[in-house]
Amino acid sequence: CSTIGVLSTIGSQVSLFSMVGLSVVRLNGIRQSLRPPGEISRGKCLRVVLGVSFIFTISATIAILPIISGLEDFFVNGLKFPDQLQLFIGTPNKQNILLVIEAYFGRMKEKTLSWEIPAVMATLR
Numbered sequence: 001c002s003t004i005g006v007l008s009t010i011g012s013q014v015s016l017f018s019m020v021g022l023s024v025v026r027l028n029g030i031r032q033s034l035r036p037p038g039e040i041s042r043g044k045c046l047r048v049v050l051g052v053s054f055i056f057t058i059s060a061t062i063a064i065l066p067i068i069s070g071l072e073d074f075f076v077n078g079l080k081f082p083d084q085l086q087l088f089i090g091t092p093n094k095q096n097i098l099l100v101i102e103a104y105f106g107r108m109k110e111k112t113l114s115w116e117i118p119a120v121m122a123t124l125r
Contacts, residue, residue: 013059
């Protein structure tokens with residue numbers, strides 16, 4: 001599921017940045033429309049290749065950052081628990097979820113847990 005999300009985000013971002021790039025090129029072309037067109041040079045080809053590479057790099061970075069486990073607290077807002085599990089109603093963030101788990105299971109070690117651990121502990125009965 002994460003892979004499909006990453007691919008979808010990369011596709012959306014490539015499309016977005018490509019449209020921005022094409023719009024900038026078009027505006028530049030309108031601005032310089034009174035000049036005769038120049039010939040295609042290695043420098044122009046290199047600029048196009050670098051522009052396309054930049055678009056793909058930025059798009060991949062935007063798509064991959066949310067699935068890096070070290071950044072999960074920044075990108076994950078909450079968890080979806082099964083509807084029959086009424087214990088976590090009103091727990092909008094990880095700190096509140098951990099407080100509920102601590103109250104339910106008893107004493108817990110003081111350390112930062114990943115989002116995966118509260119999800120697993122919530123499914124225990």
